[in-house]
Amino acid sequence: MKENDLKSLQGKVTSLRAEGKYKETIEACYDLLKRGEESNDYKSILVAHLNSAASYYCIGDIEEAFRCITAYDEVCREYGDETDHLNRHNVLFLLYEYNKDFTKAKSTLDKTIALGTRLQKYNIVSNAYSNYSHLYLAEENFEDALEMGRKGLEAAKLHCPPSVILELRVKLNIAQAYIGLRDFEASRRLIDEIGEQPILDSDSYIRERVQFHMLQGSWFSHQGFYREAFEWLSRAKDLVNRYDDIYLLEEIQRERCRLCEQIGDFKTGFYVQKEYISVLLESRKRELERTALQLEVKHSLADLKKKANTDHVTGLPNRHRLESTANQWLKEAADRYENIVCIVVDIDHFKCINDQYGHLFGDEVIRDVTEACASVLRGDDLIGRYGGDEFVAILRGVTLDVGVRKAEQMLEAIRNLSIHCGDTPVSITASMGVADNREGEVLGFNDLFRRADVELYKSKQSGRNRVSVGSQLDGQQVQI
Template sequence: MKLEELKLLQQRVTSLRAEGKYKDAIESSQELLKLGLAFNDFKSVLIAHLNKAASFYCIGDIEAAFHSIDAYSEVCLQYGDDVDWLSFYNVRFLLYEFQKDYKKAEETLHRTIELGEKTLKYNIVSNAYSNLSHLYIVDENFDQALEMAKLGLEMAKLHQPKSEILEIRVVLNMAKAYIGLHKFVESRRIMDEIIRTNILDSFIREKSQYFHLLGLWHTKLELFEDAFNAYTISKQLVESYNDLYLLKNIQEERMKLCELMKDIQKGYIVQKEYIKLLEDINEREVALTALKLEVKHSLRTIEKKANTDFLTGVYNRNYLESKVSELLNNVTNKQENIVCILFDIDDFKLYNDEHGHLFGDEVIKLVSKTCEGLMQKDEMIGRFGGDEFVIITKGRSLEEGKNKAIQIAEAIRNLEIKSSGKSYSITISMGVADNQKGKITSFQELFHLADMALYEAKKRGKDQIYVNSQSKI
């Protein structure tokens, strides 16, 4: 694969997430991750993890999102730059905010500000101050919220090219902080300045936030009819981009206002709308749950394909090497025994030469299926390549490993396979080795010992089992 193709896949992953196609984004991210690791392209690896984390967040699978962003940070520690870390903090903040872990969310924003100032990313710094202001508003610490909003406005003014909407996002929090401080003249002056710019006509989310804020302002002044009308405009705007949870908040405010106005007719209409909204939210949550399950199933399928041999369905060489090395490292201090049984099919070349490769494939599949049926807990089998297989046992002695080899060899001898009306028996040659009470710490070392034993078995004839001590069974 060329670098240009990897870049195209990077763009595809990012575009899919931006379009809200989260399942496709996650699956494409998994593909990008696999290719990035294969070609040591760590920018691709980072993009894959980041988009997986963001996509999982968007479908509400927070556990999977944390797992992906943690994987991102591990790669970022070695290969990331300041911009990569800013992306990390952005997603991390969203996850902490979702969990209502405001302390960690605040810590993340401070790191964002520090790094954003270092890299002169004033738009990111401004957004971080705006988010800090929002957190303080939630905590009803309005003085601190106002201070953060003012700092955010300073940073927004430093951003080039000039961005009016960046400033307005901060100013909306400033106005809300003033309302919390009961400074209604200052807050209304700010809101009037915002609406006079007409810029909100191009930014519907911010426009809905403005009318939501206007509804709050009127409510605090007990101008309930005006508040209801402002919330109604906000509701209509939010309906256009279908944020059901924000709609729920708005409808709850409208119901309270109906009670305060003692308007039973309006209250009845709003309650009917509210009940329908709850039904919509329930349907969305059911759909998101189904989507999460579908994504997890899809990822398991992708992972299984990546880890298994296409012909036999047992583990492939790459998975064996990584999994067994991990296993060996984990048992080093425990001195727990790991046994490797390596075998190949006697005279396999003859099957291919005399009966064709399709018949040879059938022999391999039959042997694989037979061995797989004999696997117990803490045992695994994989195809190393061609007609060569590896069996790993955990927590069993070398003697028990030999017995396992005998069991497998006997089962293979009892097989028969037919071609052109004739039946053929199958035998295998086997080498057995162990990790020498924790001294062997990698798959390559353990495989080498078993391979030496298999070589001796081949030298001494077919249908043989030898251990790495070269003692014949």
């Protein structure tokens, strides 16, 4: 595949994820991964694994997300640059945070901060410190949360060009840490400073505005001003409805219910409780939808994998699956000194059959021949279409003599086929070549296939409709 085509597919994957089309992203990543592996384009492989991991995270399939990031890690360690490693740390943090594994999440943030500092990517360093601060807030460790927030603010100030929103996000955590430490004067000063930022009026940063309103509510609530806190949380609720974050809305409604109890306003509390129940029901509905999406993605990928590995005419494994499976078997055979036999089958005069009877009939012949060959093989033998009218069978744990007998049986089964084009009987024969891996000496499919293909050529040169095998004992060709 051309380099420009791969870059185009990388861009498609990134765009789909940015648009929140996670099922389509995962499917496109599968295509990018396959093409990247075929072209030995490691950047494409990394992009595919990384975007798959992020997409699985977004649909809640954390197990698959970890599997993708593990695959990413293996490629990244050998072929990735420092930016690729930084991306790996960022995704790992999300996964660990989701699983509430704060120890591993912090360890990942340490690596992000160290690498980001070395690369002078201060926006990433600032976000890492901000995430660190957020974890400490969740643990109610407000002193460490404050320290990490201050470091995040220092990193944000080093970012070029200056970023107001980067600094604001860190300040939200710093102010919350001050509230936790009950330093209401320092938190008030910072809250007022944040509130003066014009960027909060932008529709691009509604989530930050929601967090600011929740911060105001927290400031009042911690001092016992529950009615003022309720008003700020109500404003946050109205804002969050604009961008449909059901999980943040659930948090806000839970706090509003608590504040109603503190105020003693049971009438308002009744309506807030009803709203909260509606949010919970919607939240559970979303969870069910995410579960359904996970299943849909799994089935879709299973279909894609099947199509990618299956010949559409015969339903047998295609060349790609033949090669990958045989390579794995040969690798295992080398460790165990196990014998593997390869039989290459080619239908005699198949071009003439296509020319005389048409390609549809030719496809029928191909299906009948492969069924005849498969009928004499063992259940754990592998047979697939290599291309055109050529097929390959791979037999594990058998001697060369046994492989030759199987080839003879396949040849006889093909000779006995009763195929008609209309009322016209059509005689079908095939030529075959047989070779083995010499009990582990042959390590790759291409080498093994080449040996069998040489024997196939000898069969054709000797008149077709026969089996040819190179004898290991005397080096002489044997024809049957």
